[in-house]
Amino acid sequence: MSKKNEFIQSVKGTRDLLPGETPLWQRVEEEARKVFAAYNFREIRTPILEQTALFARSVGTDTDIVTKEMYTFQDRDNESLTLRPEATASVVRAYIEHGLYNEGGIHKLYYFGPMFRRERPQKGRYRQFYQIGAEVLGSDHPAIDAEVLEMLMLLLERLGLKELKLLINSVGCSKCRSEYLKKLRHALEGVKAQLCADCQRRAHTNPLRVLDCKVEADQPIIEKLPHILDHLCPECRQHFDCVTSELDERGIAYEIVPRLVRGLDYYTRTTFEITSGALGAQNALLGGGRYDGLSEMLGGPPAPGIGFAIGQDRLVLTVEESAALELKAPLAVYVAWMGEAAQEPAGRLARQLRREGISAEVSFQPMKLKKSMGIANKLQARHTVIIGEEEVATGQYQLKDMETGEQKAVDAIQLVASIKEKLGEPVRAAGEPSAQ
Numbered sequence: 001m002s003k004k005n006e007f008i009q010s011v012k013g014t015r016d017l018l019p020g021e022t023p024l025w026q027r028v029e030e031e032a033r034k035v036f037a038a039y040n041f042r043e044i045r046t047p048i049l050e051q052t053a054l055f056a057r058s059v060g061t062d063t064d065i066v067t068k069e070m071y072t073f074q075d076r077d078n079e080s081l082t083l084r085p086e087a088t089a090s091v092v093r094a095y096i097e098h099g100l101y102n103e104g105g106i107h108k109l110y111y112f113g114p115m116f117r118r119e120r121p122q123k124g125r126y127r128q129f130y131q132i133g134a135e136v137l138g139s140d141h142p143a144i145d146a147e148v149l150e151m152l153m154l155l156l157e158r159l160g161l162k163e164l165k166l167l168i169n170s171v172g173c174s175k176c177r178s179e180y181l182k183k184l185r186h187a188l189e190g191v192k193a194q195l196c197a198d199c200q201r202r203a204h205t206n207p208l209r210v211l212d213c214k215v216e217a218d219q220p221i222i223e224k225l226p227h228i229l230d231h232l233c234p235e236c237r238q239h240f241d242c243v244t245s246e247l248d249e250r251g252i253a254y255e256i257v258p259r260l261v262r263g264l265d266y267y268t269r270t271t272f273e274i275t276s277g278a279l280g281a282q283n284a285l286l287g288g289g290r291y292d293g294l295s296e297m298l299g300g301p302p303a304p305g306i307g308f309a310i311g312q313d314r315l316v317l318t319v320e321e322s323a324a325l326e327l328k329a330p331l332a333v334y335v336a337w338m339g340e341a342a343q344e345p346a347g348r349l350a351r352q353l354r355r356e357g358i359s360a361e362v363s364f365q366p367m368k369l370k371k372s373m374g375i376a377n378k379l380q381a382r383h384t385v386i387i388g389e390e391e392v393a394t395g396q397y398q399l400k401d402m403e404t405g406e407q408k409a410v411d412a413i414q415l416v417a418s419i420k421e422k423l424g425e426p427v428r429a430a431g432e433p434s435a436q
């Protein structure tokens with residue numbers, strides 16, 4: 001319990017995103033919305049709270065997420081609830097609950113939002129983190145897999161990211177995987193004793209998870225285990241070959257990684273990850289894959305699906321490090337006024353700019369020009385308008401471009417047009433009604 005008056009800090013592994021950081025988050029979201037819309041994806045918003053059984057059944061009871069990382073609690077009526085650790089299960093639940101499948105065709109959905117996993121916090125790993133995700137429900141066509149990856153690559157390119165690696169694999173279907181699991185179990189029997197304690201447990205509970213192990217000493221042994229790619233049934237093999245040739249056709253480079261099984265149990269066939277060199281230990285920028293049986297597992301009709309989730313925290317970190325994205329100045333105009341007679345015209349001008357959708361700030365207090373310019377700099381204003389008594393008398397305001405230092409005298413109408421032009425917005429033709 002905290003003592004009275006003691007400062008109460010944020011919860012470990014959670015963080016505040018302060019106004020200095022949020023413009024980049026918004027910019028990334030804006031770009032994602034544009035790219036998703038271009039591919040005809042529509043937004044879905046599902047609750048953060050779900051019944052615990054939803055994740056147990058889909059993500060899997062033997063996964064790290066479900067066994068160790070979920071924020072689960074008994075509600076007052078004893079129902080077991082969980083703060084969502086991921087959103088694919090929620091999207092499929094919503095798809096079933098609202099009978100979206102009755103509309104027929106393919107559903108392309110995207111989401112943004114916080115997820116919760118009780119992991120050990122470090123750079124790029126938080127207990128409350130954010131995902132930008134997309135899911136396609138209603139088709140198992142390999143071209144969809146390639147289209148989803150194409151969309152992802154376009155988004156990352158728009159964000160100026162380079163040096164990314166697309167890793168891809170197929171984990172087969174329930175039929176070929178059960179055959180493969182027999183072989184894997186058998187192979188593990190011989191080497192199990194040499195593996196870490198977690199892997200010894202996984203060898204019994206969920207042998208596929210052994211392939212995910214990151215313990216250095218285990219790697220040479222795991223490398224020699226049978227590969228799932230060598231044990232795909234003819235249908236899954238053909239599906240995978242089609243996905244890779246569709247990627248080749250689109251000029252998308254990839255690396256086939258037979259150990260890429262991912263940490264969630266619902267995957268079938270295609271699985272993928274994109275890693276970024278800029279991220280260090282937590283280098284998975286995003287992960288995804290197919291989950292053709294998930295709808296049935298959750299009590300719905302057959303509805304093949306594929307999707308991905310980008311770790312937004314990691315995406316923002318990578319974008320920041322690459323410094324390829326230019327952000328707009330936080331403030332378009334600072335209105336600096338001097339002398340009592342200038343206060344009212346300055347207020348009117350700020351009001352006009354704001355009504356035109358141009359961000360503007362104006363002081364309530366009279367002050368010297370030097371101090372006003374200091375504030376304009378601190379606010380990182382793109383322009384400053386200077387209004388003194390002389391400007392009031394002539395109706396000609398001084399407009400200063402804070403980037404180039406260029407200054408010119410303009411009247412109020414020219415001023416709005418000139419600022420709009422510089423900000424790259426359409427300029428209203430003279431004579432059109434203004435919002436004033």
Ligand code: HAM
Nearest residue numbers: 086088125126129284285286287288289307308309311
């Ligand atoms: P996931 O691989 O568990 O997949 O998570 C996707 C991404 O979320 C990761 O690649 C990583 O960037 C980010 N992430 C995961 N945990 C954390 C954390 N503790 N802190 C910061 N970032 C994290 C899924 O969640 C699947 N639902 C993806 C999917 C969608 N598959 C099909 N559709």
